Amino acid sequence: MTTLxxxxxxxxVVGLSGTELTGLERAWLKLVRPAGIILFRRNIAxxxxxxxxxxxxxxxxxxxxxxxxxxxxxTVDRLRDALAPIPSAQAVMRAAQHTSEPSLIREQGELVAxxxxxxxxxxTLAPVLDLALPASANVMGTRxxxxxxxxxxxxxxxxxxGLAAYGVVGCGKHFPGLGAGTLDSHHDTxxxxxxxxxxxxxxxxxxxxxxxxxxxxxxxxxAYPDTPGGARPASxxxxxxxxxxxxxxxxxxxxxxxxxxxxxILKFLSIEETVIAAVRAGMDLMEICxxxxxxxxxxxxxxxxxxxxxxxxxxxxxxATETSAKRGKLFSAAPxxxxxxxxxxxLRSRILRFNEVIAKxxxxxxxTIA
Numbered sequence: 270m271t272t273l274x275x276x277x278x279x280x281x282v283v284g285l286s287g288t289e290l291t292g293l294e295r296a297w298l299k300l301v302r303p304a305g306i307i308l309f310r311r312n313i314a315x316x317x318x319x320x321x322x323x324x325x326x327x328x329x330x331x332x333x334x335x336x337x338x339x340x341x342x343x344t345v346d347r348l349r350d351a352l353a354p355i356p357s358a359q360a361v362m363r364a365a366q367h368t369s370e371p372s373l374i375r376e377q378g379e380l381v382a383x384x385x386x387x388x389x390x391x392x393t394l395a396p397v398l399d400l401a402l403p404a405s406a407n408v409m410g411t412r413x414x415x416x417x418x419x420x421x422x423x424x425x426x427x428x429x430x431g432l433a434a435y436g437v438v439g440c441g442k443h444f445p446g447l448g449a450g451t452l453d454s455h456h457d458t459x460x461x462x463x464x465x466x467x468x469x470x471x472x473x474x475x476x477x478x479x480x481x482x483x484x485x486x487x488x489x490x491x492a493y494p495d496t497p498g499g500a501r502p503a504s505x506x507x508x509x510x511x512x513x514x515x516x517x518x519x520x521x522x523x524x525x526x527x528x529x530x531x532x533x534i535l536k537f538l539s540i541e542e543t544v545i546a547a548v549r550a551g552m553d554l555m556e557i558c559x560x561x562x563x564x565x566x567x568x569x570x571x572x573x574x575x576x577x578x579x580x581x582x583x584x585x586x587x588x589a590t591e592t593s594a595k596r597g598k599l600f601s602a603a604p605x606x607x608x609x610x611x612x613x614x615x616l617r618s619r620i621l622r623f624n625e626v627i628a629k630x631x632x633x634x635x636x637t638i639a
Contacts, residue, residue: 273582276589277571278302279331280548282525284558288314290325297561298329301568304554304596305335305392310347313338313388319351320389320607333596335438335554336604338388340381341395343411352384353620356627357411358397362424364630371427373627378431378439380620385437386605387613392438394487394525396428398475400448408453418474425475429482438599440525441479442487445509446472450491456532458502459491468496477518484599485523486514488552490533502534505543510551523595524551528558529567541570548585553592 278301285294285306306326313319327334338347343357355377365373385393398421399405401413414424425441432439445468450459463472476486488510490502503509504526514520526547529535534543540557544567547555557564575582608616 273572273575273586275302275331276586277568277575279304279589279593280544280553280555280571280585281564281567282307282335282337282554282556283564284309285312285322285326286559286561288312288318288322290322293561294326295329297565298326301564302329302331303334303564304331304592305337305600306330307335307337307339307394307556307558308347308390309339309558310350313347313351315351316388316607316613320604323389323604331593331596333593333600335392335596335600336390337392337394337556338385338390339395340385340393341397341412342377342381345395345412348384348388352387353617354624355381355384355620356624358395358414358424358428359401359411360627360631362414362420363632364627365424365427367632368630371423373630374424374427375431375434376623378428379434380431380616380623381428382432382435382437383616384620386435387608387616389604389607390437391600391602391604392440392485393432394440394442396425396439396441397443398425398441398479399443399446400472402448404449404451405447408450409447413448418471418478421475422478425479426482429479436602436605438484440485440487441476441483443489443491443527444476444486444514445489445493445503447489447491448472452533455528458533458537459489460500461491461493462495463493465493465496468493473513473518476514476520480518480520483520483522485525486520487525487527488514489527490531490537492537502537504529504534504552505538505546505550507550515551523592523599524553526552526555528556530558530560530563540566543567544571545574545581548588549581553588553595 281303282305342355452459
């Protein structure tokens with residue numbers, strides 16, 4: 270039977286401070302028992318050290334836990350120093366279009382999957398499904414694969430197939446779309462002035478098309494004031510999560526928040542208000558990537574609200590039970606065994622050769638992203 274404390278902790282995915290687990294982290298991990306761990310470049314020195322850190326940390330986690338890392342390729346690639354850099358989504362998409370070889374995209378997904386498995390991870394927070402629109406070019410850079418919904422869908426479908434071939438879980442992001450955003454949600458709440466009609470026709474189309482292929486989906490911290498969502502960030506909005514994503518699109522996978530330490534949400538709500546609003550809105554898992562203080566405040570606020578409100582208590586336990594079942598289907602496999610030195614070096618060489626292939630296949634025209 271799920272206890273209230275286990276239910277609250279099992280809705281959190283948390284970050285750590287360094288390359289080894291500290292005594293303080295052991296203490297609060299044992300208390301919280303989160304659903305999983307996310308690591309960043311600050312946590313990753315090499316494959317052996319990363320595996321030990323993941324094993325040590327997930328020993329305190331709920332069963333069927335997430336071992337997350339951000340490897341999109343290009344500018345967001347937490348393994349670029351410890352393994353080899355993966356080319357960006359935009360570069361791979363351009364190469365695939367120029368050569369009429371969408372298999373290049375699948376190969377990118379396969380290499381990402383093989384790379385993160387070598388370090389002990391089971392999840393990459395990719396692919397990006399945002400449109401490559403001029404408004405967000407300075408913020409998103411080469412993270413966006415294409416300007417059209419059809420191009421984004423083509424890229425994501427092939428990338429996800431590459432991940433799935435090696436048993437790695439992907440996470441589409443950033444619902445309902447940051448393509449028209451001009452601000453970085455790490456620092457501010459982007460206000461995106463697109464109507465629901467515009468979003469339905471363009472930004473939301475990949476989510477509808479890939480509804481049954483996305484095991485996880487990340488919700489962003491932007492606000493869409495020209496829609497029924499109003500000024501509330503999507504990550505705390507019942508309209509975007511419960512009404513549009515669950516009911517209208519019919520998505521049944523795991524709904525995952527962007528990092529709740531970002532200014533995009535904390536400038537709008539406190540961490541206590543955020544996690545309660547997110548659970549009420551329909552969020553399955555909430556990501557807090559660094560601060561033990563914020564992790565503990567979030568955890569305690571969920572407990573306090575559940576003790577104060579019977580309806581929230583029931584909702585919290587129900588969400589934890591449902592999400593636990595979804596995790597069980599996706600994350601029950603044990604980590605793959607470590608690679609030998611020769612196999613690790615062979616993988617590194619394979620990624621470097623793939624970089625060369627992508628670089629050589631780049632078209633000269635600037636406006637080829639469709």
